[in-house]
Amino acid sequence: MLKEFKDFAMRGNLIDMAVGIIMGVAFGGLVNSMVNDIIMPIVGKVTGGVDFSNLFINLSGPQEQFPSLKAAKDAGAATINYGLFINLVINFIIVAFVMFLLIKGMNKMKKEAPAAAPAAPPRSEVLLAEIRDLLKK
Numbered sequence: 419m420l421k422e423f424k425d426f427a428m429r430g431n432l433i434d435m436a437v438g439i440i441m442g443v444a445f446g447g448l449v450n451s452m453v454n455d456i457i458m459p460i461v462g463k464v465t466g467g468v469d470f471s472n473l474f475i476n477l478s479g480p481q482e483q484f485p486s487l488k489a490a491k492d493a494g495a496a497t498i499n500y501g502l503f504i505n506l507v508i509n510f511i512i513v514a515f516v517m518f519l520l521i522k523g524m525n526k527m528k529k530e531a532p533a534a535a536p537a538a539p540p541r542s543e544v545l546l547a548e549i550r551d552l553l554k555k
Contacts, residue, residue, distance in 0.1 A: 449516070453509045461508075473501025 426432070454471075462468050474487045477496040484490035490497050539547075
């Protein structure tokens with residue numbers, strides 16, 4: 419049973435998948451930082467200083483007003499956090515675009531060489547084909 423587990427754990431596909439997951443987590447952190455620290459401030463400036471992460475709808479009623487999403491959460495108010503959803507959509511679009519560029523680059527690097535012309539048949543086969551053709555006549 420120990421040998422079977424070792425064979426399972428050391429299979430190439432499992433190790434490749436583990437490396438992919440680790441790289442994905444690191445890449446996710448990088449993309450989150452890019453979105454939150456670089457892109458969203460630019461988008462906020464273009465849209466007149468709107469901070470998407472603080473956009474929410476207060477479901478507790480109009481009598482309770484909160485200056486920020488953090489204040490609403492601290493008060494235990496029910497909110498719809500559509501600003502955070504906008505951030506996640508932008509994050510997803512960036513990840514999808516970067517993955518598209520990576521895969522496109524990998525496919526370009528993997529371009530297969532044009533198929534070589536089939537090798538000429540051996541001399542004995544050529545002679546046999548000529549004999550066959552002469553016998554048909």
